[in-house]
Amino acid sequence: DLFCGSGTIVIEAASIAARRAPGLDRRFAFERLKGFDSHAWRRLKDAARATVDDATSATLVGSDISTRVIEQAIGNARLAGLEKWLDDGRLRFDAVDARLAAPSATRGMIISNPPYGEQSAPRSASVPDMMHNVGDRLKQHFAGWEAWFLSSDRELPRQMRLHETRKTLLFNGPLECRFFRFELVAGGYRPRSKTSQ
Structure with a gap:
């Protein structure tokens, strides 16, 4: 990320x-309720702990x-x-800085939730420029990788000069977002001019 x-x-x-089960080591308010069966809860947590595989x-x-x-x-x-x-x-x-990121392996997957919408309020004019630079970095250093970016900004692929291979509608709280998938290849993506379409 x-x-x-x-x-x-x-x-x-x-x-x-x-x-690892979510909240496995967390305490929950329901554990203080009258009638709470702590023995049954402990058995459930022990069973969940038994499935943890920290050797992956x-x-x-x-x-x-x-x-x-x-x-x-x-x-x-x-x-x-x-x-x-x-x-x-x-x-x-x-x-x-995402604009200077280097791959940790020859192939992999990037999943990111970059600044957008409410996260960058007041909307920063520098976010599209930054995403353009991130897109350039991905093309130059992450060829062969797959990238997924969650954003409410529908212009994100254009800003990054990348062609999305998949676009999934999601909501991040009240914000309508798109989960964009990019197959990263060396070089660049240039949108076709309207006259060539």
Whole structure:
């Protein structure tokens, strides 16, 4: 994730790869209710813990331009029970500008939720320029990768000068968004002029 923020996407991906149930180590308010069966709950949690596979070989990287945000993401990963992943490098968070990102492998997948809509209010004129630069970086350094970007900005593929191979309608809270899929190839995408269509 090139814009990992608090680390949600990368932490969820690591949890799924490790078959770790959401909230496995969390305390819930219902545990204080009268009549709560703590023995049954403990059995359920023990069964869920037995399915955890911390030996998976997946490698996940989150990056963000802010070192403060990266520190929060690392803390969130620890709270999610992913200490082993952090310690052995299978899960990593780096303070890196997305426009300067470098691939961690020869092939892989990028899933990102870049700034848009409410996240960039007041709407920054620099976001389209930044996404143009990110698109250039992806074409130059991530050929052979697959990228997915969630955005409420329908112009994102044009800004990045990438051709989406799939577009899925989603809602991020009240915001209507698109989940754009790009197959990254070296070179560029140039929209055809209206006269050639």
